[in-house]
Amino acid sequence: METLSTTCVIAGGGPAGMMCGYLLARAGVDVTVLEKHKDFLRDFRGDTVHPSTLQVMHELGLLEDFLKLPHTRIRTATIEIGDEHFTIGDFSRLPTIAKFIALMPQWDFLDFLAQQAKKLPNFHLLMQTEAKDLIAQNGRICGVLATGPNGNMQIRAGLTIAADGRRSILRDKSGLKVNDLGAPFDVLWLSLPVLPGDPADLIGKIRDGQLFVMIYRTDYWQCAYLIPKGGFDAIKADGLTKFRNRLKSIAGFAAGRIDDAIKDFDQVKLLTVTVDRLSSWARPGLLCIGDAAHAMSPIGGVGINLAIQDAVATANILSPVLTKGVPGLRDLKRVQKRREFPTKVIQSFQVAAQNAVLAPTLAAMKTPEPPLLVKILNAWPWARQFPARFIGMGVRPEHVRLPKR
Numbered sequence: 001m002e003t004l005s006t007t008c009v010i011a012g013g014g015p016a017g018m019m020c021g022y023l024l025a026r027a028g029v030d031v032t033v034l035e036k037h038k039d040f041l042r043d044f045r046g047d048t049v050h051p052s053t054l055q056v057m058h059e060l061g062l063l064e065d066f067l068k069l070p071h072t073r074i075r076t077a078t079i080e081i082g083d084e085h086f087t088i089g090d091f092s093r094l095p096t097i098a099k100f101i102a103l104m105p106q107w108d109f110l111d112f113l114a115q116q117a118k119k120l121p122n123f124h125l126l127m128q129t130e131a132k133d134l135i136a137q138n139g140r141i142c143g144v145l146a147t148g149p150n151g152n153m154q155i156r157a158g159l160t161i162a163a164d165g166r167r168s169i170l171r172d173k174s175g176l177k178v179n180d181l182g183a184p185f186d187v188l189w190l191s192l193p194v195l196p197g198d199p200a201d202l203i204g205k206i207r208d209g210q211l212f213v214m215i216y217r218t219d220y221w222q223c224a225y226l227i228p229k230g231g232f233d234a235i236k237a238d239g240l241t242k243f244r245n246r247l248k249s250i251a252g253f254a255a256g257r258i259d260d261a262i263k264d265f266d267q268v269k270l271l272t273v274t275v276d277r278l279s280s281w282a283r284p285g286l287l288c289i290g291d292a293a294h295a296m297s298p299i300g301g302v303g304i305n306l307a308i309q310d311a312v313a314t315a316n317i318l319s320p321v322l323t324k325g326v327p328g329l330r331d332l333k334r335v336q337k338r339r340e341f342p343t344k345v346i347q348s349f350q351v352a353a354q355n356a357v358l359a360p361t362l363a364a365m366k367t368p369e370p371p372l373l374v375k376i377l378n379a380w381p382w383a384r385q386f387p388a389r390f391i392g393m394g395v396r397p398e399h400v401r402l403p404k405r
């Protein structure tokens with residue numbers, strides 16, 4: 001079996017893994033990132049790049065080039081309850097260099113990070129290479145077993161980082177305990193065409209027990225239709241016509257585009273929502289970050305942001321140790337200590353929103369009364385910066401603290 005050696009091996013080339021790999025390599029650590037797919041092309045992965053991530057890109061000196069890539073800028077958040085419109089978020093007052101959410105295909109974001117990282121001699125990206133198991137020696141993790149284009153391999157490392165997403169195989173193999181916080185809904189993703197005169201906005205719609213989110217993507221609308229957990233089979237059994245009628249009743253100005261756009265259930269992608277968190281993010285030699293440590297609900301579209309923030313904190317805390325030797329469990333626990341609080345706050349908000357708003361709305365099949373908070377935000381533009389701050393920057397934003405080496 002082929003054997004490779006590196007200082008830090010990262011399983012997963014998503015936002016957490018690619019950013020962490022780039023930052024560690026930039027700080028002088030030898031890093032190998034494994035990504036099981038042959039490219040970053042995947043649909044509906046979540047394409048929001050939040051102001052705090054744009055701030056990190058700015059601190060890395062990458063923002064100007066990054067924003068040359070095609071993207072849409074979202075500056076306000078709007079919600080429609082029945083026939084009433086409410087503006088509830090305004091990103092233009094944030095204390096960040098970029099006062100908007102950039103919507104960009106996630107593969108463009110990851111490709112960009114990969115291009116920057118590949119300029120560093122100590123960064124290695126192995127595509128089509130899937131981590132299968134952990135290598136343990138005397139109770140310590142010292143690398144991974146993987147399968148690549150040329151067969152099985154072992155990658156030995158002083159530190160293994162599991163950034164392989166919410167179905168993390170390394171987290172399963174680690175024996176670390178997962179707490180499932182529950183999610184009463186799933187999401188159906190679909191695309192609708194954009195027509196001249198459409199608003200360039202992020203629009204949430206609530207009507208007759210249905211929830212629909214439309215995200216303006218310049219040449220199409222990325223749409224999320226929320227359904228009760230496990231409800232997709234029943235929707236398919238009812239047939240396409242009934243499903244299209246449901247969409248038409250909630251899609252507002254885009255209702256007339258449904259019949260032409262949705263010809264088959266193959267154009268509708270089910271994403272099963274999970275919200276969970278590890279009790280302990282680390283064991284000797286292994287650290288879990290991003291969704292592997294805490295799968296996020298799509299509410300607020302903050303999962304990528306949290307994954308990036310974990311990556312920045314990991315690099316800030318561990319690269320000074322990794323440039324000298326092997327981090328101990330106490331070093332790894334410092335990452336959890338730093339990131340667990342922001343994760344808990346955001347997940348608590350997501351769980352409260354899904355239990356207090358989403359689940360009752362999906363069950364009641366009627367249009368709810370607009371909550372008082374929504375009315376206040378709509379009436380008082382100044383207050384809209386606070387939800388924008390919570391969503392756009394999160395709690396305890398991370399900053400790049402490492403010089404480039």
Ligand SMILES: Cc1cc2nc3c(=O)[nH]c(=O)nc-3n(C[C@H](O)[C@H](O)[C@H](O)COP(=O)(O)OP(=O)(O)OC[C@H]3O[C@@H](n4cnc5c(N)ncnc54)[C@H](O)[C@@H]3O)c2cc1C
Pocket residue numbers: 011012013014015016017034035036037045046047048129130131132163164165166168169170187271272273274289290291292295296297298300301302303304305307
């Ligand atoms: C329905 C839905 C919609 C969402 N929408 C948004 C949104 O709009 N905005 C937002 O910020 N967040 C959104 N999220 C959450 C977001 O997708 C995640 O929180 C975020 O992508 C986590 O990043 P990550 O790097 O930790 O994991 P991932 O993005 O899952 O990346 C993990 C990577 O590891 C690779 N991998 C997996 N297993 C292995 C292995 N064994 N070996 C090697 N590679 C492996 C995968 O191919 C993948 O590239 C959404 C989530 C859901 C469920």
